[in-house]
Amino acid sequence: MENFIEDALKATKHSTPEQDEFYQAVKEVLSSLEPLLVSDSKYTKHNILERLIIPDRQIIFRVPWIDDAGKIRTNIGYRVQFNNAIGPYKGGLRFHPSVNLSIIKFLGFEQIFKNSLTGLAIGGGKGGSDFDPKGKSEGEIMRFCQSFMVELSKHIGETIDVPAGDIGVGGREIGYMFGMYKRLTNRYEGILTGKGINWGGSLARTEATGFGSVYFAENILNKQGETLKGKTCTISGSGNVAIYTIQKLYELGALPVTCSDSKGMIYDKNGIHLNSLKSIKEVARNDLREYLKVHPHATYIPRSEYKEGTNAVWSIPCFAAFPSATQNELNLEDIQILHANGCHLVNEGANMPSTLNAIAYMQKNGILFGPAKAANAGGVATSQLEMSQNASMQKWSFAEVDNKLRHIMKSIFELSYATSKEFGDEGNLMLGANIAGFRKVADAMIDQGAV
Numbered sequence: 528m529e530n531f532i533e534d535a536l537k538a539t540k541h542s543t544p545e546q547d548e549f550y551q552a553v554k555e556v557l558s559s560l561e562p563l564l565v566s567d568s569k570y571t572k573h574n575i576l577e578r579l580i581i582p583d584r585q586i587i588f589r590v591p592w593i594d595d596a597g598k599i600r601t602n603i604g605y606r607v608q609f610n611n612a613i614g615p616y617k618g619g620l621r622f623h624p625s626v627n628l629s630i631i632k633f634l635g636f637e638q639i640f641k642n643s644l645t646g647l648a649i650g651g652g653k654g655g656s657d658f659d660p661k662g663k664s665e666g667e668i669m670r671f672c673q674s675f676m677v678e679l680s681k682h683i684g685e686t687i688d689v690p691a692g693d694i695g696v697g698g699r700e701i702g703y704m705f706g707m708y709k710r711l712t713n714r715y716e717g718i719l720t721g722k723g724i725n726w727g728g729s730l731a732r733t734e735a736t737g738f739g740s741v742y743f744a745e746n747i748l749n750k751q752g753e754t755l756k757g758k759t760c761t762i763s764g765s766g767n768v769a770i771y772t773i774q775k776l777y778e779l780g781a782l783p784v785t786c787s788d789s790k791g792m793i794y795d796k797n798g799i800h801l802n803s804l805k806s807i808k809e810v811a812r813n814d815l816r817e818y819l820k821v822h823p824h825a826t827y828i829p830r831s832e833y834k835e836g837t838n839a840v841w842s843i844p845c846f847a848a849f850p851s852a853t854q855n856e857l858n859l860e861d862i863q864i865l866h867a868n869g870c871h872l873v874n875e876g877a878n879m880p881s882t883l884n885a886i887a888y889m890q891k892n893g894i895l896f897g898p899a900k901a902a903n904a905g906g907v908a909t910s911q912l913e914m915s916q917n918a919s920m921q922k923w924s925f926a927e928v929d930n931k932l933r934h935i936m937k938s939i940f941e942l943s944y945a946t947s948k949e950f951g952d953e954g955n956l957m958l959g960a961n962i963a964g965f966r967k968v969a970d971a972m973i974d975q976g977a978v
């Protein structure tokens with residue numbers, strides 16, 4: 528069995544050299560699957576691993592756009608349609624200068640299992656561009672989004688592929704892309720999620736990933752007879768996921784004391800002031816350093832002053848840590864510092880924020896761990912609720928959607944926990960989530976034959 532997994536990893540390395548993030552994501556999933564593959568030979572008989580690591584298709588395209596000076600600029604666009612065994616492709620679009628095929632593939636691969644875990648009928652995909660929205664005017668952002676959709680529109684559809692937001696893609700960008708799709712096709716369809724409330728969006732979609740992440744953490748703690756109430760928490764990031772993680776932490780009585788952006792981090796021992804954070808990052812799209820102007824008692828550490836090889840957010844003592852910015856932002860040294868300071872739980876709001884050796888350290892040292900594909904699945908689950916509302920022409924209240932989200936997060940936790948128990952490692956949620964997510968997709972692939 529070892530060999531089977533090793534062979535699949537070798538094949539990945541060979542066929543996709545230099546796709547480090549993709550390889551890391553594949554390794555994380557495959558390393559968990561041994562007990563399942565041993566218990567039932569059908570997965571190896573049907574060559575599922577070999578088939579699963581190759582996307583159904585990857586679309587790479589040129590995105591030309593005109594800047595405010597009238598100059599033609601060019602970026603690369605991606606949409607990787609990874610696996611649609613259990614439903615139409617679904618997964619976000621990321622606009623960030625670091626985007627490349629490896630990053631889109633790691634995100635798309637993780638998305639397959641995450642979407643499966645939600646219990647909803649959605650397959651896995653991901654896309655984006657190396658376009659950097661920072662420093663661009665409104666007009667430039669709009670023209671870029673429109674040009675991106677000119678090509679993307681050929682590959683998506685309500686029953687084909689329904690993208691959403693991710694880093695650098697929020698309500699504004701979804702709006703510009705939706706507008707262009709409508710113009711190109713003359714169709715008013717739910718081909719994107721994260722839409723505005725007046726034009727097909729769902730209440731609570733904006734909050735869903737952050738809220739869901741905290742619901743998941745609360746489920747983990749409840750199982751231990753604990754809660755988040757009164758606990759100090761640290762959060763990285765200051766975007767969509769981080770902001771609504773902080774909001775829900777307050778609602779459950781916890782004290783969130785940090786947030787960060789690409790330039791530095793804020794530590795506010797009184798608790799991050801939510802309205803200030805929203806007005807700096809969501810409304811003004813400014814640097815976090817601005818926080819000091821309104822809350823001079825807080826501490827700001829610029830990224831240039833982080834101890835080399837570490838993330839300063841994780842140097843602040845906490846009961847629970849919520850990495851909610853980006854991949855590989857919590858490494859071995861970070862987790863050792865967190866552990867020394869008494870951290871009990873790491874709950875991943877971002878995708879693949881912990882390095883593989885940081886995860887291994889958590890598992891060895893009994894630190895509770897909420898893996899990304901389970902902990903942050905609330906966003907995509909609520910996207911699917913948006914699709915359901917679009918298809919049935921209904922509009923549910925905030926409380927109704929939030930309630931469904933809470934139930935989905937509980938059932939993801941219970942499924943992951945029960946699966947970890949079934950395979951002899953009770954409480955190992957990474958193992959449970961990977962096996963449960965994989966099993967449903969793999970069984971569907973077997974039923975559907977060699978396609």
Ligand code: NAP
Nearest residue numbers: 693694695736764765766767768788789852853877878906
């Ligand atoms: P976002 O609103 O664009 O915010 C991203 C945040 O992370 C910002 O504070 C940004 O700083 C920071 N950041 C981005 N790249 C960074 C880097 N390379 N180094 C340091 N900081 C960086 O994005 P988001 O939607 O919150 O997404 C955050 C994470 O959650 C991502 O891993 C994403 O894949 C994951 N996720 C998102 C959703 C969702 O529904 N949005 C669902 C599931 C998972 P600046 O402000 O300086 O750019």
